[in-house]
Amino acid sequence: MTTTGETGVESTTPAAAEALGQAAARPPRDAVIEARGAARHYGAVRAVDGVDLAVARGEVFGLIGHNGAGKSTLFRMMLGLVPPSAGEIRIAGAAVGGRDFRAVRRRIGYLPENVVLYDNLTGLETLHFFARLKGVPAAGCGALLDRVGLTHAAARRVREYSKGMRQRLGFAQALLGRPQILFLDEPTTGLDPEAIREFYLILRGLRAEGVTVVITSHILAEIQERVDRLAIMAAGRVQALGTVQELREQMDLPLWFEVRVADADFAAVRDALGSLPVAAIEARDGHVAVQVRREAKMAVFAALATLGDRVLDLSVREPSLEDVFFGFSD
Numbered sequence: 001m002t003t004t005g006e007t008g009v010e011s012t013t014p015a016a017a018e019a020l021g022q023a024a025a026r027p028p029r030d031a032v033i034e035a036r037g038a039a040r041h042y043g044a045v046r047a048v049d050g051v052d053l054a055v056a057r058g059e060v061f062g063l064i065g066h067n068g069a070g071k072s073t074l075f076r077m078m079l080g081l082v083p084p085s086a087g088e089i090r091i092a093g094a095a096v097g098g099r100d101f102r103a104v105r106r107r108i109g110y111l112p113e114n115v116v117l118y119d120n121l122t123g124l125e126t127l128h129f130f131a132r133l134k135g136v137p138a139a140g141c142g143a144l145l146d147r148v149g150l151t152h153a154a155a156r157r158v159r160e161y162s163k164g165m166r167q168r169l170g171f172a173q174a175l176l177g178r179p180q181i182l183f184l185d186e187p188t189t190g191l192d193p194e195a196i197r198e199f200y201l202i203l204r205g206l207r208a209e210g211v212t213v214v215i216t217s218h219i220l221a222e223i224q225e226r227v228d229r230l231a232i233m234a235a236g237r238v239q240a241l242g243t244v245q246e247l248r249e250q251m252d253l254p255l256w257f258e259v260r261v262a263d264a265d266f267a268a269v270r271d272a273l274g275s276l277p278v279a280a281i282e283a284r285d286g287h288v289a290v291q292v293r294r295e296a297k298m299a300v301f302a303a304l305a306t307l308g309d310r311v312l313d314l315s316v317r318e319p320s321l322e323d324v325f326f327g328f329s330d
């Protein structure tokens with residue numbers, strides 16, 4: 001599906017590119033973030049190299065890619081922190097960097113990859129400081145600390161904070177002023193599993209309020225169930241765009257049936273499948289794992305149903321986002 005040229009830059013086959021193009025060409029109806037041909041070059045380095053993207057209002061949109069793929073640069077361009085070398089980005093209809101953008105910028109929250117905090121300030125003082133910078137009332141700072149689970153540490157100096165606590169404080173800072181659009185660059189780095197769960201619960205609440213969220217993460221298992229759509233970036237370009245299920249279908253990755261049969265009668269499974277196009281069949285820990293192409297899924301179901309109650313258990317394992325990601329990178 002994908003090839004790697006001598007530059008190490010991944011490219012897709014024409015058929016795949018066409019499939020991806022179709023997904024990319026279907027912009028959401030209510031786009032609040034739109035990038036057209038957005039590019040940022042640093043000398044010979046094409047950090048972002050012609051990105052077209054549209055994110056709908058209220059969407060949780062994931063941005064994934066290898067180190068150096070261009071995710072943070074694209075974020076910074078969307079925030080007006082880095083001017084584009086070419087192309088245009090519009091947020092809530094305003095061109096980033098243009099006259100109308102200042103008002104829009106106030107409705108954006110940003111958690112950078114490496115949040116800069118002042119060690120001598122307490123957690124609460126930190127939020128007051130950022131509230132002044134943003135020009136928003138300081139009254140809500142205590143409630144925000146509570147929302148990210150830092151009330152107990154409000155009066156402690158940031159220098160004493162753990163990595164996860166700093167990250168929580170960074171998130172609280174991003175939520176100041178009730179932003180309508182949130183850019184979160186690797187927000188769960190350093191968080192423990194409980195904090196990650198709480199973080200995504202907050203995101204879910206924000207989404208329900210209509211907040212648009214763009215989030216990057218290297219933890220694919222973590223975001224695959226939690227984003228509405230996502231883009232896979234490589235070498236400054238969007239290589240694939242869609243829901244996790246759409247990306248699976250575009251990649252045409254096989255799926256696995258895991259079947260537990262009475263008396264571990266694996267031969268019966270093999271016989272039932274007969275001449276169906278099975279990519280692999282393996283005996284594993286008391287069950288049979290059958291790998292099939294997506295188009296054979298229902299035929300395999302029907303064939304396994306002929307075994308009746310000799311089938312004790314059955315599950316279908318779809319390719320993970322990680323499988324999809326590596327599928328686009330290989």
Ligand SMILES: Nc1ncnc2c1ncn2[C@@H]1O[C@H](COP(=O)(O)OP(=O)(O)OP(=O)(O)O)[C@@H](O)[C@H]1O
Binds near residue numbers: 042046047067074113
């Ligand atoms: N200020 C800069 N000057 C020169 N090159 C830069 C600058 N900022 C980014 N780059 C280059 O642009 C490319 C993309 O970097 P970027 O930080 O956007 O990637 P990323 O996808 O966010 O990576 P990571 O997952 O490691 O955070 C890299 O090759 C990086 O070295």
